[in-house]
Amino acid sequence: MTESISNAKYRWRCPSNIAIVKYWGKKENQIPCNSSLSMTLSNSFTEVELELKEKTTSQVIELSYFFEGKRNIHFEQRVHQYLKDQVLDFPFLNQFHLTFHSTNSFPHSAGIASSASAFGAIALSILDAAQDFSKESISQEYFFKKASSLARLGSGSACRSMFSGYAVWGKNEAILGSNDEFAIELPKVHPNFQNMQDAILIVEKEPKKVSSSVGHSLMRNHPYAQVRFLQANERTKRLHEILLSGDFEDFIQITESEALTLHAMMLTSKDYYLLMKSGTLLAIEKIMEFRKETGIPICFTLDAGPNVHVLYAQDYKEEVNRFLNSQLTNCVQEIIFDNMGAGPNKMTR
Ligand code: PMV
Secondary structure, rough: OOOOOOOOOEEEEEEEEEEEEEOOOEEEHEEEEOOOOEEEEEEEEEEEEEEEEEEOOOOOOEEEEEEEEEHHHHHHHHHHHHHOOOOOOOOHHHHHEEEEEEEEEEOOOOOOOHHHHHHHHHHHHHHHHHHHHHOOOOHHHHHHHHHHHHHHHHHHHHHHHOOOEEEEOOOOOOOOOOOOOEHHHHHHHHOHHOEEEEEEEEEOOOOOOOOHHHHHHOOOOOOOOOHHHHHHHHHHHHHHHHHHEEEEEEEHHHHHHHHHHHHHHOOOOOOOOOOOOOHHHHHHHHHHHHHHHHHHEEEEEEOOOOEEEEEEOOHHHHHHHHHHHHHOOOOEEEEEEEOOOOOHHHOOO
């Protein structure tokens, strides 16, 4: 152990991402039942600082997890379990006391799924530390590929946050290099889809009643599961083509149908449940009306929660933001204006 490694700090910022074709249903080891395609965000991110401190015992993992300055025991237990599973690959994890300090750029009660950005930043800081113990240097491309795979084990969708722009995760016959272990970046997209805006309408800030892990597990005996997995793979393939060709109308159709299909899966599972709120439906109706009346190509998507993501091209930013700020304030609590992002950053502050 070198002096410089004990007390070393590794800081990473990792953005969240919004899935356009949704991952819903998984196998062992966070292997997805279908391929998914997402857009990386810019302003919605988590920053994590990992500090390694020398300790005397090295049999068990010791960690403290602070979120916005306060110890968060609940998340600490989740991270503890996650790291326990990684010790064979990263033996330093039980040779040091690990302290994580994390913050989110978005209000923590905003109901935005933060596990993708949090596990993304945790995976990056672990891998960064691991580089200090390793004699081999690896390429930047390989680093992010490994980070994607490691993040996936904490939260499936986190593996897509490692890349700029659009990312695909899950084996898809039509997309070269796509696989179940880590996500890949889609390097060439049509200018129509570059600099896409995402206004996140916060309909409710409460934590959701049913977690994503329960939702994924309900896909195991779901009557529509097999058809859904085929449909998602077909849509990932089609969306990939659309992102290359620039067809915004088809983009809207797939994006909105995916959001509704995700919630339809929840509504039709054996233990059915409902995450949309009246504000969600009101916002969706207003977005569709606005599109019809103005011809401006905007569309909505949903996460596994009541909040609505509004996607639109930068060219329409002024009109759309005016519409959102004037017409939607009565059904939403807050609007977070975000846009397509460039992926994670190592912080040097
Ligand atoms: O990564 P998880 O296990 O939180 O699942 C995320 C699932 C959705 O956000 C609903 C869809 C997706 O592909 O991100």
